[in-house]
Amino acid sequence: NSLRPSLWPYLIAFFAYLGSYWLVFSVEIIMGSFIPVFGYKISKYLIGNKMAKILAFLMIFEPYSILLSFLLYSETPFTFFFLISIYFLVRYFEKNSLFYIVWSGVFLGLAVLIKPTVQYFPFIIPLYFALAYFGKDFKRRILHSLVYSLVIIAIISPWLYRNYNYFGKIDMTVQPVFNLYVYLVPT
Numbered sequence: 001n002s003l004r005p006s007l008w009p010y011l012i013a014f015f016a017y018l019g020s021y022w023l024v025f026s027v028e029i030i031m032g033s034f035i036p037v038f039g040y041k042i043s044k045y046l047i048g049n050k051m052a053k054i055l056a057f058l059m060i061f062e063p064y065s066i067l068l069s070f071l072l073y074s075e076t077p078f079t080f081f082f083l084i085s086i087y088f089l090v091r092y093f094e095k096n097s098l099f100y101i102v103w104s105g106v107f108l109g110l111a112v113l114i115k116p117t118v119q120y121f122p123f124i125i126p127l128y129f130a131l132a133y134f135g136k137d138f139k140r141r142i143l144h145s146l147v148y149s150l151v152i153i154a155i156i157s158p159w160l161y162r163n164y165n166y167f168g169k170i171d172m173t174v175q176p177v178f179n180l181y182v183y184l185v186p187t
Helices: 007-018 021-047 049-060 063-068 075-095 098-114 121-132 138-167 175-184
Strands: none
Touching: 007 021, 007 075, 007 098, 021 049, 021 063, 021 075, 063 075, 075 098, 098 121, 098 138, 121 138
């Protein structure tokens, strides 16, 4: 399929092969259950413990997330992997360890392979590091941000190579062209 990256259908097939579709739904429900946990951990760093608890409580009962935990749409696994990536990025800001930035890149690469809506993070994060840490520990932070970007690119590069071979473009998806065609041609 030229419109979507393939990680989520491969995961569905893998879990269905291991057990059945009940296993697939169970894994998706477990992923959906961890989304409020990671939301709490991230928001605790950003807005404090009290507000983070309120946010996590609201995330538990958010109807759209509950609905998507029972459907085989890509939103739940994408959100799961994306929040893990952000969690490791927040941990990196706390601990300043290369370990956390590498794992953040791994999980963001997996999130991009599920849904490419955050495919520009490998470029945005180094830019943020360059602006935020200009003058203090600059070289180290830039090096870490480049490692982050290279990890993501290494994870998504097989998909980029595949799209280049099949469609002649190094791109995550042909979605932008498809959207223009769908919206402009009928008019």
